[in-house]
Amino acid sequence: xxxxxxxxxxxxxxxxxxxxxxxxxxxxxxxxxxxxxxxxxxxxxxxxxxxxxxxxxxxxxxxxxxxxxxxxxxxxxxxxxxxxxxxxxxxxxxxxxxxxxxxxxxxxxxxxxxxxxxxxxxxxxxxxxxxxxxxxxxxxxxxxxxxxxxxxxxxxxxxxxxxxxxxxxxxxxxxxxxxxxxxxxxxxxxxxxxxxxxxxxxxxxxxxxxxxxxxxxxxxxxxxxxxxxxxxxxxxxxxxxxxxxxxxxxxxxxxxxxxxxxxxxxxxxxxxxxxxxxxxxxxxxxxx
Amino acid sequence: xxxxxxxxxxxxxxxxxxxxxxxxxxxxxxxxxxxxxxxxxxxxxxxxxxxxxxxxxxxxxxxxxxxxxxxxxxxxxxxxxxxxxxxxxxxxxxxxxxxxxxxxxxxxxxxxxxxxxxxxxxxxxxxxxxxxxxxxxxxxxxxxxxxxxxxxxxxxxxxxxxxxxxxxxxxxxxxxxxxxxxxxxxxxxxxxxxxxxxxxxxxxxxxxxxxxxxxxxxxxxxxxxxxxxxxxxxxx
Ligand SMILES: Nc1ncnc2c1ncn2[C@@H]1O[C@H](COP(=O)(O)OP(=O)(O)OP(=O)(O)O)[C@@H](O)[C@H]1O
Ligand SMILES: [Mg+2]
Numbered sequence: 001x002x003x004x005x006x007x008x009x010x011x012x013x014x015x016x017x018x019x020x021x022x023x024x025x026x027x028x029x030x031x032x033x034x035x036x037x038x039x040x041x042x043x044x045x046x047x048x049x050x051x052x053x054x055x056x057x058x059x060x061x062x063x064x065x066x067x068x069x070x071x072x073x074x075x076x077x078x079x080x081x082x083x084x085x086x087x088x089x090x091x092x093x094x095x096x097x098x099x100x101x102x103x104x105x106x107x108x109x110x111x112x113x114x115x116x117x118x119x120x121x122x123x124x125x126x127x128x129x130x131x132x133x134x135x136x137x138x139x140x141x142x143x144x145x146x147x148x149x150x151x152x153x154x155x156x157x158x159x160x161x162x163x164x165x166x167x168x169x170x171x172x173x174x175x176x177x178x179x180x181x182x183x184x185x186x187x188x189x190x191x192x193x194x195x196x197x198x199x200x201x202x203x204x205x206x207x208x209x210x211x212x213x214x215x216x217x218x219x220x221x222x223x224x225x226x227x228x229x230x231x232x233x234x235x236x237x238x239x240x241x242x243x244x245x246x247x248x249x250x251x252x253x254x255x256x257x258x259x260x261x262x263x264x265x266x267x268x269x270x271x272x273x274x275x276x277x278x279x280x281x282x283x284x285x286x287x288x
Numbered sequence: 289x290x291x292x293x294x295x296x297x298x299x300x301x302x303x304x305x306x307x308x309x310x311x312x313x314x315x316x317x318x319x320x321x322x323x324x325x326x327x328x329x330x331x332x333x334x335x336x337x338x339x340x341x342x343x344x345x346x347x348x349x350x351x352x353x354x355x356x357x358x359x360x361x362x363x364x365x366x367x368x369x370x371x372x373x374x375x376x377x378x379x380x381x382x383x384x385x386x387x388x389x390x391x392x393x394x395x396x397x398x399x400x401x402x403x404x405x406x407x408x409x410x411x412x413x414x415x416x417x418x419x420x421x422x423x424x425x426x427x428x429x430x431x432x433x434x435x436x437x438x439x440x441x442x443x444x445x446x447x448x449x450x451x452x453x454x455x456x457x458x459x460x461x462x463x464x465x466x467x468x469x470x471x472x473x474x475x476x477x478x479x480x481x482x483x484x485x486x487x488x489x490x491x492x493x494x495x496x497x498x499x500x501x502x503x504x505x506x507x508x509x510x511x512x513x514x515x516x517x518x519x520x521x522x523x524x
Contacts, residue, residue, distance in 0.1 A: 167381075170378070171378050173380075174379060174380045177340055177360075177376065178376040180340065180359075180360040180361045181338060181340070181361075181363070181369070181370050181376075182361075182389050182393075183361050183362075183365055183392040183396075183441070184389075185361045186361065
């Protein structure tokens with residue numbers, strides 16, 4: 001009975017968190033799907049999103065949800081910049097080169113971030129109230145974050161399937177040389193895709209900042225979750241990423257009712273390995 | 289003056305040189321064939337013309353303009369269009385989306401509706417399958433789509449690499465008929481073919497590539513009677 005009441009608080013919480021995990025993973029998986037690059041700077045970029053919320057809200061008083069707009073814009077620009085500087089030159093090289101390139105970006109952001117912000121925790125002191133539905137209490141920040149995630153997922157889907165640049169992204173992901181022959185400037189499209197992936201990561205970080213304290217190193221665990229989700233949902237599949245995130249959220253919501261929370265990563269990664277073994281293309285299929 | 293002129297072009301992959309000074313030209317409104325054995329560099333030459341591979345030396349002139357160093361994506365805008373070897377469709381996208389992608393360039397966009405009607409008329413099968421993923425089409429349907437996508441680009445010069453490869457004879461004849469149609473509409477065509485007999489039979493002019501160089505050229509009617517060609521490529 002006590003477990004049941006624990007579950008009533010932890011499961012809805014986990015599910016709402018799962019949305020945001022899914023949003024972070026969408027950024028990783030979009031980049032992988034379009035250009036077959038595993039972005040090892042994903043974690044620090046998420047952390048930059050967190051600091052975006054911190055500075056906009058705590059220092060400038062901007063509402064965290066309004067703050068998502070400038071953070072998203074900066075995310076696209078930062079992603080384009082990272083692509084142009086670090087990724088483009090290794091885009092046709094073996095995977096190890098792009099892993100090293102994005103890992104270097106990872107180290108640079110963490111290095112500069114540590115120098116400027118230290119690694120001690122920051123906290124965004126923001127509350128959006130809470131909602132009671134029967135015995136279940138939902139935190140306003142998590143509820144809004146889940147809504148924002150749905151908005152971004154729907155927006156990304158419409159962008160990829162209904163707009164011209166979105167179709168260009170899918171065409172370049174599918175067959176870059178053919179897209180180029182049709183008149184698509186593929187380098188620009190790759191840069192845009194990296195920008196969008198970075199934007200999604202930063203926005204997820206900006207939302208997470210309203211839940212937990214964080215430091216410049218805080219993105220690491222979300223990066224790992226993004227890998228697990230990518231494998232769950234099928235790397236390269238943005239909608240699969242949302243479902244993968246929700247599955248992870250459910251797991252994180254159930255475990256605390258039965259086991260120590262320290263079991264969470266163990267079970268997540270056991271799942272990761274299991275799926276790689278039995279269904280390497282992910283539960284929802286991937287593009288390749 | 290020729291519409292497309294390739295002069296002394298050399299190119300290759302890494303350190304491996306494949307083209308050793310290829311020279312050929314396309315006359316406006318004509319159907320030209322480029323034939324040659326496997327691995328002599330036909331596809332490499334086309335990739336170099338399109339800018340997918342940089343030429344090491346030599347010049348490529350299109351409509352009087354030096355286009356040797358222009359990136360591939362600018363070629364479609366000029367009306368220089370390649371239907372690549374192996375179809376290279378957007379397999380995860382629908383038939384209609386593939387056709388839309390064909391009409392990416394500014395020059396093709398205003399004519400989208402007209403060209404779509406044209407290719408659906410040419411290949412009614414594609415109209416029936418317009419919502420189907422290109423990757424799930426049969427081999428023949430995929431080849432139709434590859435050609436149709438090229439036509440959607442509203443080409444001035446349409447280059448087709450291996451039109452007939454792996455297709456049933458009936459379909460090959462049908463596709464060759466559509467080429468004649470395109471020529472009547474004034475499109476300049478360059479056809480790279482394994483089926484030398486058939487290619488030369490409908491072409492106006494022909495080039496034979498061997499070891500990365502044009503070994504022989506002439507009016508297609510003449511080439512088809514050439515002893516060397518009959519022995520080497522027609523097995524006669
Ligand atoms: N990407 C590549 N990297 C290295 N070598 C290549 C590459 N593509 C082709 N080659 C080599 O270049 C040579 C010419 O190839 P190409 O594809 O141009 O021949 P082709 O005339 O089109 O032949 P086919 O009639 O079989 O299509 C071949 O020896 C091939 O192995
Ligand atoms: Mg070839």
